[in-house]
Amino acid sequence: MSILDQITQIVGPENIFTDYIERLCYSRDMSVHQGVADAVVFPRTTEQVSAIMKLASRDKVPVVARGSGTSTTGAVLPVKGGLLLDLHNMNKILEINKKDFYARVEPGVICMQLNTVLGKEGLMFPPNPGSEIIATIGGMVSTNASGHRAVKYGTTKDYIKGLKVVLVDGTVIETGSITPKTSLGYDLTRLFCAAEGTLGVITEITCKLEP
Structure with missing residues (x-):
């Protein structure tokens, strides 16, 4: 076969x-x-x-x-x-945690769609590339995308708390933490940000939110 x-x-x-x-x-x-x-x-x-x-x-x-x-x-x-x-079929917003200011999403979620949903909860995901009407969160992470709000809020990498990634051999790993501070060794989350997909396929993102 x-x-x-x-x-x-x-x-x-x-x-x-x-x-x-x-x-x-x-x-x-x-x-x-x-x-x-x-x-x-x-x-x-x-x-x-x-x-x-x-x-x-x-x-x-x-x-x-x-x-x-x-x-x-x-x-x-x-x-x-x-x-x-x-990855467009992987387009679910899995969780929005208003108390701890984070959301878990799949990589095919569109940036503007996420912020539309978050706006109803009084929250936002600050990175806003010029293509936010079509840009996926997975693509934004892979390129460390930014927009005009970067001057105040920073770029995408500053709002990623954790990732689920499939490596080249099919191994699934999870990086980061929902806590504000950890001491778990190497910051693998930032390693995958802006890696352009060369290190693995991102299948879930935990995003930091702002009020």
């Missing part, structure tokens, strides 16, 4: 594109570059991402994670085919 057949079993036939025209639709971002994947996959859970990464690692298939594709540098485009993981 081929790796694409195995991935189809994991995510279902409706969540994988192998037709050339369909793949071509995901071959560009906001840059002048182009890269066509061998398959575009739409996982829905951390477990699915982990299973896919295990197969890709075993067969040495390159993987690129994609959010909304607003990169202006070609960062979300495959260079040598492989798999393109589109």
Whole structure:
């Protein structure tokens, strides 16, 4: 059984594109570059991402994670085919904690949508890139995105308390803490911020909120 057949079993036939025209639709971002994947996959859970990464690692298939594709540098485009993981289906707001000022979200949640929900609770997620109407939280973390509020509040990395990440071999790790201060060793959360997806696939983000 081929790796694409195995991935189809994991995510279902409706969540994988192998037709050339369909793949071509995901071959560009906001840059002048182009890269066509061998398959575009739409996982829905951390477990699915982990299973896919295990197969890709075993067969040495390159993987690129994609959010909304607003990169202006070609960062979300495959260079040598492989798999393109589109994370838009992972778009749930898992928790909003008003008492401790944090929210847990999946990477496909759109920045403006999150702030619309938070606004009803008197809260906000300060980072606001110019593309906030379409930018995903996962993409913002991966690029350490910022906007005009950065002068007062800082950039995305300043508002990430923890991450759930699937590593290249499929191992799932959790970084950070919801507490204001910890002494747990290396700050792996900041290591993954602005890593452009080169260190793993982010599948859950714990965001710090402001009133």
